[in-house]
Amino acid sequence: MAPIPGSGLAKGLAVTLRTMTKKSHTAQYPDAQPDLPPRTRGVIGLFEENCTVCMLCARECPDWCIYIDSHKETIPAAAPGGRERSRNVLDRFAIDFALCMYCGICIEVCPFDALFWSPEFEYAETDIHELTHERDKLREWMWTVPEPPALDPGAEEPKEIAAARKAAEKLAATQAAEAAEADRDRAPGADRAAGSGTPPAAPGTGEPQPPTEGGTA
């Protein structure tokens, strides 16, 4: 059947009218910040204390955009006759975000939880060299990494958290015992109760009172 003349135009206008009345989904960035999911792959943060310089991330990175330099340090033996040990000390850790393709492999393979995703994405530069973030900058990103999601109810407590909790509880108990002991020492008559032998001063004289008969005064 031959199309009615002008039907295409009417169809197009109908679509225009329909979309004109719908709410726009355009985000007016940068005036309005986008509401990104917390696990967005924005930038990579480095938690340097956890890094053992094992080089796994640099080796597995498909873009070869992780640069790590380190040197070895000898740790003296803990006891006489013991063996000296050596450990890697990090000199440089940098990621070139001009090359990075945000695959997340480095974060997945790190065995020591030293790399994390942060949802921050506002680090565009006019000079491409500035997109190589050195360790200080990567550390700064760590403070923008969101907390991990809560564990399922009834899930087993992670062993790191259990160990930290036990250590904190032990420390709190020790501090409470010390505070209680200090309170006891400060309590009136504590000296005599503790058998120190120093009698309290006689009222108005500042001199120690002589012991009464029986020695219980």
Ligand code: SF4
């Ligand atoms: S996210 Fe992927 S490309 Fe980027 S540094 Fe990590 S492994 Fe390399």
Ligand code: SF4
């Ligand atoms: S894989 Fe992890 S621990 Fe190993 S060098 Fe990379 S960041 Fe450091």
